[in-house]
Amino acid sequence: MKTSKPTILVVNDDGITAPGIKVLVDVMREIGHVVVVAPDSPQSGMGHAITIGKPLRLDKVDIYEGVEMYKCSGTPVDCVKLAVTKIFKGKKPDLCVSGINHGLNNSINVLYSGTMSAAVEGAIERIPSIGFSLDDYTWDADFSHCAKYIKQIALQVLQNGLQEGTLLNVNFPNGAHIKGIKICRQANAKWAEEFDERLDPYKRKYYWLSGVFQNNDLGEDTDVWALEHNYVSIVPVQFDLTAHHAIPVLNSWKFDV
Amino acid sequence: MKTSKPTILVVNDDGITAPGIKVLVDVMREIGHVVVVAPDSPQSGMGHAITIGKPLRLDKVDIYEGVEMYKCSGTPVDCVKLAVTKIFKGKKPDLCVSGINHGLNNSINVLYSGTMSAAVEGAIERIPSIGFSLDDYTWDADFSHCAKYIKQIALQVLQNGLQEGTLLNVNFPNGAHIKGIKICRQANAKWAEEFDERLDPYKRKYYWLSGVFQNNDLGEDTDVWALEHNYVSIVPVQFDLTAHHAIPVLNSWKFDV
Numbered sequence: 001m002k003t004s005k006p007t008i009l010v011v012n013d014d015g016i017t018a019p020g021i022k023v024l025v026d027v028m029r030e031i032g033h034v035v036v037v038a039p040d041s042p043q044s045g046m047g048h049a050i051t052i053g054k055p056l057r058l059d060k061v062d063i064y065e066g067v068e069m070y071k072c073s074g075t076p077v078d079c080v081k082l083a084v085t086k087i088f089k090g091k092k093p094d095l096c097v098s099g100i101n102h103g104l105n106n107s108i109n110v111l112y113s114g115t116m117s118a119a120v121e122g123a124i125e126r127i128p129s130i131g132f133s134l135d136d137y138t139w140d141a142d143f144s145h146c147a148k149y150i151k152q153i154a155l156q157v158l159q160n161g162l163q164e165g166t167l168l169n170v171n172f173p174n175g176a177h178i179k180g181i182k183i184c185r186q187a188n189a190k191w192a193e194e195f196d197e198r199l200d201p202y203k204r205k206y207y208w209l210s211g212v213f214q215n216n217d218l219g220e221d222t223d224v225w226a227l228e229h230n231y232v233s234i235v236p237v238q239f240d241l242t243a244h245h246a247i248p249v250l251n252s253w254k255f256d257v
Numbered sequence: 258m259k260t261s262k263p264t265i266l267v268v269n270d271d272g273i274t275a276p277g278i279k280v281l282v283d284v285m286r287e288i289g290h291v292v293v294v295a296p297d298s299p300q301s302g303m304g305h306a307i308t309i310g311k312p313l314r315l316d317k318v319d320i321y322e323g324v325e326m327y328k329c330s331g332t333p334v335d336c337v338k339l340a341v342t343k344i345f346k347g348k349k350p351d352l353c354v355s356g357i358n359h360g361l362n363n364s365i366n367v368l369y370s371g372t373m374s375a376a377v378e379g380a381i382e383r384i385p386s387i388g389f390s391l392d393d394y395t396w397d398a399d400f401s402h403c404a405k406y407i408k409q410i411a412l413q414v415l416q417n418g419l420q421e422g423t424l425l426n427v428n429f430p431n432g433a434h435i436k437g438i439k440i441c442r443q444a445n446a447k448w449a450e451e452f453d454e455r456l457d458p459y460k461r462k463y464y465w466l467s468g469v470f471q472n473n474d475l476g477e478d479t480d481v482w483a484l485e486h487n488y489v490s491i492v493p494v495q496f497d498l499t500a501h502h503a504i505p506v507l508n509s510w511k512f513d514v
Contacts, residue, residue: 047305047334048368055455055463077304077369082464085450108381110498111305111374112334124365124447152512160510165445166500168507181514183507185499188422190381193342198312206312207339236503241367242442243423246493250425250440253417257409257438 006032006094006158009083009122013043013076013101013114016063020100023143024132025064027150028097031158035093036064037083039114040071044103046114048121049075058082076118084125095158096122099132100143100150106133106171106223107187107215110237116169120239123167128157130167135174135227145176149232153181162236169235173227182231187222189215263289263351263415266340266379270300270333270358270371273320277357280400281389282321284407285354288415292350293321294340296371297328301360303371305378306332315339333375341382352415353379356389357407359398363390363428363480364444364472367494373426377496380424385414387424392431392484402433406489410438419493426492430484439488444479446472 008028012021016038028034037058057073070087072079076098084092101115110116115131122129132150134141153170162168169186172178192214195207215224223233265285269278273295285291294315314330327344329336333355341349358372367373372388379386389407391398410427419425426443429435449471452464472481480490 042310045307045309047303047307047374049304049306049332050302050369050466052302052466053299055457055465056452057461057463075306078466081450081466082452085452086454086464108496111377111496112307117304117368120368148514149512152514156510156512163500163503163506166503181512183504185501185504186497188497193338195313195339195342197343200312204314206314207343208312209307209309209335209338234507236500236507237498238500238503239365239368239498240443240445241494241496241498243420243493243495244442246420246423246495247440247442249420250491250493253413255406255409255413255438257405 008032008034009093009096010034010036011076011079011098011118012038013046013118015039015042016071018102019139020102020143022064023147024097024100025067027147030151031154034067035087036067036069037072037079037087039076039079040073043076043114045112046075047112048077048117051075051078056082058086076114077121080118080121092125092127095154096127096129097132097154100146101133102139102141103137104133104135104171105131105169106227106233107189110169110186119167124239128162130154130157130170132170134172145178146172165240166236166238169237171223171227171233173230177230178232179230182226182233184223184226184233184235185221186235187215187224188217189213189224265289265291266350266353267291267293268333268336268355268375269295270303270375272296272299273328275359276396277359277400279321280404281354281357282324284404287408288411291324292344293324293326294329294336294344296333296336297330300333300371302369303332304369305334305374308332308335313339315343333371334378337375337378349382349384352411353384353386354389354411357400357403358390359396360394361390361392361428362388362426363484363490364446367426367443376424381496385419387411387414387427389427391429402435403429422497423493423495426494428480428484428490430487434487435489436487439483439490441480441483441490441492442478443492444472444481445474446470446481
């Protein structure tokens, strides 16, 4: 059995000064040796974007006393790649945690979320990885009810490991009245897009993305259901996107070439 | 049976002036009524990023004679969202095709690729969607051998439809000696990251992402195998990322909260 303290990489997408990452750092310090690598500016909605066409900066910063911290000019996924390559240098951390995101990343949001994409990148690097998000978009969100669950989930992952090619997507309801933890599947929901249409000071049109989250999935085994009923939702996520069930169907097609 | 010509949305991530999208537009014009909505600048590696923190521009342009075209200041996924909401206005196109990407999007690259993420967004919008990519990163890549396959695959999708929640990831080997089409699964491969470490004119360090694609998957049913053996690879892709097989394992964990 490993006796030394685990090494834990902490990332996020709201940026290194976000209150959510501080809560995550504080919980992780109770468990192991923490290294933070986070974007120097908000990167919400960046999904699995990586920076190819321009250089990246990675600078050590001294924000929380006693914690090794770096700010990165790139995306959340860039942060994980730089951490693994330039900070850990091949000696991978025992755990990668991302968040706590200011705002839910349940259901289809796993695709758009920089928080979850950072955790996915951790899993691709074969580091046990977890993304954490709270149902509160505000900067002064109250994360206090999340701490004990985060610690338990992290300890379970360190103890049991995760199946190869999988990671965890953990979402918290807002408010303190949590009934417990539910293991869920991703709800089949989507955003009904709307774009605010406005005129700039030069009378030229511009658009601003908004939208309404639409859940048409009536299952009681989904993350949307769990959160609506005040449970912490945990969805095991995979990054093999192959729709294996569709392969036989496509094999029956006749291509005339 | 529908007798009118299908309406086809064409998007990409290399930008509206990329040679690859012109080839795709030319093939689609043989099949249906084409509307192009593409980024006004290269957006490679943008994954499923969306633009939240700033406004978007969408401007009609006249590039290819007789084709309705719009350039967009956002990401490939933004292009699809704006197309559906502001151009098609609820009357969705019959097909969404993305590409042809300058560079492969096989295996794990489905996650990083703006080309594939645009197609995924099309599928989320319940539009039958296909991403096309060629194994040649250069701007003057030769796409001529791809055309007849693209037409056949698009016609098959229009005729047969796709299973709900799925889309197609089509990759072409470079060069004209194609042996045929293989339906594949995504190879279990990853990028071994490297970052070029350089000094700027002010002697400050910066990093530039590079890396080597590593395939450790020996299966002969993968897209990597098919492409290496000169086949066109088609992987059915899904956007439900739930690792369903991991749910029973997680349900056996004991959380002490």
